[in-house]
Amino acid sequence: MVEVNKEEKEIILKFTLQGLDFETAGEASGKIKRVLQQLGVGSDVIRRIAISAYEGEMNVIIHAVRGVMQAVISPVCTSITLDDEGPGIGDIELAMREGYSTAPDYVREMGFGAGMGLPNMMRCTDKFEIQSKLGVGTKIRMIIFH
Amino acid sequence: MNEYFHSVRLIADRCKGCVICAKRCPMEAIRIRGGKAQITESRCIDCGECIRRCPNHAKTVVTDDLKNLADYRFNIALPAPTLYAQFGITTRIDEILFGLTQLGFDKVFEVARGAEIVSLAIKDYLKRPGIKRPVISSACPAVVRLIQIKFPELIDYLVPIDAPVEVAARVMRAKASREQNLNPEDIGIWFITPCPAKMTSVKQPLGSEKSNITGAIGISRIYGELFKLLQGGLTADTRRHSSWIGVNWAVAGGESSAVGMENMNRLVVHGIHSVSDVLEQIALGRLNGIDYVETLACAGGCIGGPLTVQNRFVAEYNLQQRARKMQQEDIAIGRKPLQEYKESELGVNERRAIEPRPIMRLDEDICKAMYKVEVMEKMLQQLPGLDCGSCGSPTCKALAEDIAQGVASETDCVFKLRERVRDLAQEMKALAEKMPPSLDKDSS
Ligand code: SF4
Ligand code: SF4
Numbered sequence: 001m002v003e004v005n006k007e008e009k010e011i012i013l014k015f016t017l018q019g020l021d022f023e024t025a026g027e028a029s030g031k032i033k034r035v036l037q038q039l040g041v042g043s044d045v046i047r048r049i050a051i052s053a054y055e056g057e058m059n060v061i062i063h064a065v066r067g068v069m070q071a072v073i074s075p076v077c078t079s080i081t082l083d084d085e086g087p088g089i090g091d092i093e094l095a096m097r098e099g100y101s102t103a104p105d106y107v108r109e110m111g112f113g114a115g116m117g118l119p120n121m122m123r124c125t126d127k128f129e130i131q132s133k134l135g136v137g138t139k140i141r142m143i144i145f146h
Numbered sequence: 147m148n149e150y151f152h153s154v155r156l157i158a159d160r161c162k163g164c165v166i167c168a169k170r171c172p173m174e175a176i177r178i179r180g181g182k183a184q185i186t187e188s189r190c191i192d193c194g195e196c197i198r199r200c201p202n203h204a205k206t207v208v209t210d211d212l213k214n215l216a217d218y219r220f221n222i223a224l225p226a227p228t229l230y231a232q233f234g235i236t237t238r239i240d241e242i243l244f245g246l247t248q249l250g251f252d253k254v255f256e257v258a259r260g261a262e263i264v265s266l267a268i269k270d271y272l273k274r275p276g277i278k279r280p281v282i283s284s285a286c287p288a289v290v291r292l293i294q295i296k297f298p299e300l301i302d303y304l305v306p307i308d309a310p311v312e313v314a315a316r317v318m319r320a321k322a323s324r325e326q327n328l329n330p331e332d333i334g335i336w337f338i339t340p341c342p343a344k345m346t347s348v349k350q351p352l353g354s355e356k357s358n359i360t361g362a363i364g365i366s367r368i369y370g371e372l373f374k375l376l377q378g379g380l381t382a383d384t385r386r387h388s389s390w391i392g393v394n395w396a397v398a399g400g401e402s403s404a405v406g407m408e409n410m411n412r413l414v415v416h417g418i419h420s421v422s423d424v425l426e427q428i429a430l431g432r433l434n435g436i437d438y439v440e441t442l443a444c445a446g447g448c449i450g451g452p453l454t455v456q457n458r459f460v461a462e463y464n465l466q467q468r469a470r471k472m473q474q475e476d477i478a479i480g481r482k483p484l485q486e487y488k489e490s491e492l493g494v495n496e497r498r499a500i501e502p503r504p505i506m507r508l509d510e511d512i513c514k515a516m517y518k519v520e521v522m523e524k525m526l527q528q529l530p531g532l533d534c535g536s537c538g539s540p541t542c543k544a545l546a547e548d549i550a551q552g553v554a555s556e557t558d559c560v561f562k563l564r565e566r567v568r569d570l571a572q573e574m575k576a577l578a579e580k581m582p583p584s585l586d587k588d589s590s
Binding site: 009038073 | 429
């Protein structure tokens with residue numbers, strides 16, 4: 001789950017996420033946050049990384065069948081990639097709009113899926129890329145400089 | 147001050163080296179070494195959770211004593227409203243205040259009065275445009291320290307106003323030196339405290355250079371004598387000044403109702419572990435609709451403080467009754483709670499920023515820290531994950547961290563040690579079965 005790339009001086013954290021597994025929701029991003037604190041990264045930066053990782057993790061749990069989240073932490077930046085198998089997003093532009101959500105009612109009742117996930121991720125990151133194929137899945141790549 | 151002062155200490159000969167305190171400490175600040183608990187000072191937030199949990203009463207708090215009053219020409223007691231909750235409603239507040247003067251204090255000033263001032267100031271603060279929400283209460287120093295260490299990103303959300311006791315001390319030092327014609331340094335101002343966290347704040351002020359408080363005396367320290375005095379019945383001549391609004395601060399929820407948050411989006415969170423969980427949620431931006439979060443390290447609020455005497459539910463009941471009666475009395479005679487305060491009472495000029503304390507980091511050098519994270523993670527995968535604490539670290543994760551830091555070794559884990567012993571035994575057996583060729587009849 002954790003590797004250190006000696007040449008490049010980076011830490012790689014990898015998590016497999018299961019759709020609708022709300023019991024473990026937040027664990028992966030919590031772990032990323034802890035490692036960043038152990039590395040002594042600035043608290044505002046940690047906050048932005050933690051929020052984008054959390055939103056990314058929740059997106060997979062709410063919408064996808066399964067997915068993988070990977071965080072690569074180097075002394076200069078953290079990049080997070082999310083790669084899921086799921087329904088995909090038909091209209092990315094629409095999905096990026098605040099408050100737009102396709103989360104089912106029972107998920108919203110739990111207080112998740114308010115349609116803030118993607119806009120939050122974009123707001124918190126320095127680079128944000130998203131690709132999606134309907135019926136296949138979604139890939140997100142985010143970079144935050146330290 | 148570089149050295150970090152904290153008031154929770156260990157009485158070594160009472161400590162049996164069990165891991166109960168270590169497992170409950172929210173900061174993972176305790177290790178068992180040489181059969182005794184050891185507190186890592188930089189991590190300790192003086193929440194007192196370990197005092198509460200220790201079955202052997204091996205944890206104590208350094209507080210001041212009535213003896214220290216002799217060092218000052220004029221002494222003022224600042225009783226926390228929690229003190230009133232230690233007594234039933236038949237003991238009147240003015241009797242309690244008078245009792246304190248009988249213990250050797252020249253004057254008494256209610257912290258509850260300071261709480262009224264602070265409530266008004268927070269009310270004004272909440273009206274300011276552009277402040278970060280949810281606003282997090284800063285009255286409990288253990289919570290402020292938790293934020294400094296674990297959630298430094300939330301420092302800007304804290305109410306930037308001194309705690310009630312600090313305000314009370316400031317008001318009284320100025321007043322007494324004027325009225326008694328004394329140097330401010332000749333006045334001893336003593337907080338009658340429910341907790342070690344406040345004791346620490348006297349030595350290690352949060353948000354200001356120097357505290358106006360001289361020292362703190364634990365409620366449990368003077369309770370016995372005060373109780374005896376009050377049994378005798380006192381003809382009190384010390385009138386109470388605070389209204390129910392300030393007195394209620396002793397109970398969780400009292401602060402936010404004093405601030406007038408009852409009908410707004412507020413949360414009251416008490417108990418250090420719950421506070422930590424909620425702060426985590428705030429840090430993730432998940433409590434965005436909330437205006438105010440009242441956070442208290444002790445379950446039930448200050449009435450649950452580790453230096454209180456009364457059971458916390460009894461104390462809560464006492465206080466509830468008391469506040470209700472005060473309210474009725476005051477309304478009957480037309481006495482109103484405090485309506486205004488002066489900026490100078492808040493000591494705005496003395497305030498300085500609350501600094502983050504990033505002690506979670508494994509190394510100053512990020513590359514070395516990365517290496518330590520790697521060691522730690524590798525270690526963690528090999529440890530059994532039982533979190534038994536037998537190694538002296540509270541969890542397997544904490545042991546892995548200690549190993550990465552070079553202050554513990556893998557064989558501190560009894561399971562790892564046993565594995566090693568088993569492997570060694572097998573090697574020895576294999577060796578024992580090997581005969582030198584000259585004697586080995588089965589070969590050739
Ligand atoms: S006072 Fe609190 S933080 Fe300090 S050692 Fe005890 S439990 Fe841990
Ligand atoms: S809740 Fe009150 S008694 Fe408990 S630590 Fe905080 S200030 Fe002290």
